[in-house]
Amino acid sequence: xxxxxxxxATYGTSPMQTVGDNTPSKEDQRMAAVRRYDILDSPPDGAFxxxxxxxxxxxxxxxxxxxIVDEDRIWFKSxxxxxxxxxxxxxxxxxxxxxxxxxxxxxxxxxxxxxxxNPLVAGDFGLQFYAAVPLTTNDGHSLGTLxxxxxxxxxxxxxxxxxxxxxxxxVMDQLELRLSSLNAIERANLLAREIDHRVMxxxxxxxxxxxxxxxxADAGDGAIHLQLAANRVASVAQVHRHxxxxxxxxxxxxxxxRRLCSDLGSILEREIAVEGxxxxxxxxxxxxxxxxxxxxxxxxxxxxxxxxDVAFRITDGxxxxxxxxxxxxxxxxxxxxxxxxxxxxxxITSLADQLQGTLSVGPREDGEGAxxxxxxxxxx
Numbered sequence: 001x002x003x004x005x006x007x008x009a010t011y012g013t014s015p016m017q018t019v020g021d022n023t024p025s026k027e028d029q030r031m032a033a034v035r036r037y038d039i040l041d042s043p044p045d046g047a048f049x050x051x052x053x054x055x056x057x058x059x060x061x062x063x064x065x066x067x068i069v070d071e072d073r074i075w076f077k078s079x080x081x082x083x084x085x086x087x088x089x090x091x092x093x094x095x096x097x098x099x100x101x102x103x104x105x106x107x108x109x110x111x112x113x114x115x116x117x118n119p120l121v122a123g124d125f126g127l128q129f130y131a132a133v134p135l136t137t138n139d140g141h142s143l144g145t146l147x148x149x150x151x152x153x154x155x156x157x158x159x160x161x162x163x164x165x166x167x168x169x170x171v172m173d174q175l176e177l178r179l180s181s182l183n184a185i186e187r188a189n190l191l192a193r194e195i196d197h198r199v200m201x202x203x204x205x206x207x208x209x210x211x212x213x214x215x216x217a218d219a220g221d222g223a224i225h226l227q228l229a230a231n232r233v234a235s236v237a238q239v240h241r242h243x244x245x246x247x248x249x250x251x252x253x254x255x256x257x258r259r260l261c262s263d264l265g266s267i268l269e270r271e272i273a274v275e276g277x278x279x280x281x282x283x284x285x286x287x288x289x290x291x292x293x294x295x296x297x298x299x300x301x302x303x304x305x306x307x308x309d310v311a312f313r314i315t316d317g318x319x320x321x322x323x324x325x326x327x328x329x330x331x332x333x334x335x336x337x338x339x340x341x342x343x344x345x346x347x348i349t350s351l352a353d354q355l356q357g358t359l360s361v362g363p364r365e366d367g368e369g370a371x372x373x374x375x376x377x378x379x380x
Contacts, residue, residue, distance in 0.1 A: 030098075031071060033141035037179050039068055040075055047174050051146070052080035055167050059160050061129070061150040066171055067094045068135075068144035077144075093118065097132035098142035103161055106130040108153035129154045131161070133168035135175070146171050250280040253289065253319070254312050260290055261297065261310055268301040276312035281319065282379050288351045289321060295348045296323035296372050303327060304369060317378050319357075324364050324371040334361055336372070352376065 034040065048066050056064035063081040067074050074094045075086040089095050093115065097104035109115040109128045120127040132147035146168040258274045265272040281289065293310065300308045304325025313320040336345045336359050345359075352359045357376025364371050 030141045030143075033137050033139070034068060034070065034143055037137075037143060037175055038182060039077060039143070039175060039178070040070055042077070045077070045174075048078040048171065049080065051167055051171055051174075052078040055146060055148055055164060056080050058163050058167075059131070059148045059156065061148045061154075063149040065094075065147050065149070066135075066144065067147060069095055069098050069142075074144070082149075093120065093127075093130050094132060094145045094147060097145045097147065098134050100134065101136070103164065104130075104132045104134075104145075105156060105161075107155055110153070126151045128152050131156055131164060133164050135168055135172055137172070138176075143175070249283055251283055251286045253279055253281045253286070256286055256290065257293060257310055257312055260293060264294065264297050268298065270301045271307045272297060272310060273307060274310045274312075276310075277314040279312070279314045279319070279378075285355055285376075285379070288354045292321060292348055292351045292355075292374055293323065295344050295351075296321075296374075299344050299372075300325035300327075300370075306369070314378065319376050319378055321374045321376075322371055323373075324369055326364075326369040329363050329368070330361055330370045336361055348372075348374070 052064040052066055056062065063079075065076050065080070065082065066078040067076055069089065071089070073086050073089050076082070076084070079085065093104075093106070096114070106112045106115050107129060109118070109121040109130065115121045115127075115130070118127070119125075127149055129150035129152065130147060132145040134142040135144050135146060136142050146164065148164065254274070254276050257276075261272040261274045297308055297310065300323055304327030306326025309322075309324040311320075311322040311324075313322065335341070336349055341349075349359050352374050355374070355376035357374050360373050360375065362371055362373075363369065
């Protein structure tokens with residue numbers, strides 16, 4: 001079989017043009033497939049590196065590449081024998097190779113009209129031999145190529161071509177496995193968000209039931225405790241909601257606190273002021289911060305009076321979450337870590353431990369009321 005005589009179109013000709021006003025071009029569809037596989041700029045992967053090493057060894061060439069053709073560049077997922085990670089798309093042979101359904105071969109680039117003007121051939125790099133197999137998806141889109149390169153002219157036999165095709169199939173198998181994993185993670189995340197939404201709704205429902213029960217109970221400690229329980233459940237629901245509103249790896253702590261305290265103020269019917277420093281915290285920490293804030297603010301509303309002040313400070317490599325009230329203050333001998341501390345304090349100190357932090361107490365700067373401060377290290 002004469003694999004070396006393949007005629008291919010170049011970019012900008014009719015195969016890549018838009019068909020009709022609303023029909024995506026073939027290149028648009030191909031780029032959508034590239035984005036779907038989410039492989040561009042991903043970190044090195046030993047499985048792909050072993051494939052290029054094997055391809056270079058089997059075909060006895062110094063260079064083997066797994067390339068992905070982007071809109072304006074050719075990015076190398078693996079580049080055995082070549083130190084660079086990408087080249088411009090304009091002179092790239094891979095950009096031509098993905099146009100064909102069969103292997104694209106150039107055995108002597110100095111004599112092949114397809115490559116005479118290519119800078120990789122005419123320039124200092126001195127490419128003379130190139131063989132590539134398109135990396136084609138199940139729905140027929142070429143993401144890039146598995147290619148081998150030499151700086152000397154050479155021939156390639158049918159067995160070597162079949163080996164290169166098999167290795168390209170293994171590359172696609174790896175890409176399909178990676179895509180399946182990404183899709184499974186996304187489905188799991190969607191399911192988790194749906195469960196979280198249902199949990200929040202359930203918490204809000206329980207809170208409503210407790211409030212109704214408190215209104216029907218006789219006046220006294222029972223009704224008060226039911227109302228407090230309803231407020232606490234509703235507050236936890238809001239922490240839950242705002243935590244899952246932040247979907248990145250990091251969140252702005254001060255923005256999170258502003259959103260959360262706005263809702264807590266409505267639930268507790270108290271004025272809550274939030275101020276402080278702009279700073280990002282890991283998403284893994286934001287829920288603990290929210291639950292601590294909920295407990296501190298709830299306690300301030302229960303035992304203090306007046307406005308509740310919430311602050312987030314960044315100093316000397318540490319974060320400080322500070323909640324102050326305008327009440328009578330705490331006893332001089334108050335110890336939040338005491339075995340006799342109430343449930344709220346035990347919850348707060350446990351959450352502070354999760355942040356590798358500590359809880360401290362003291363009066364406000366003006367001497368009125370109390371301030372409770374959770375100090376924990378910055379992630380960076």
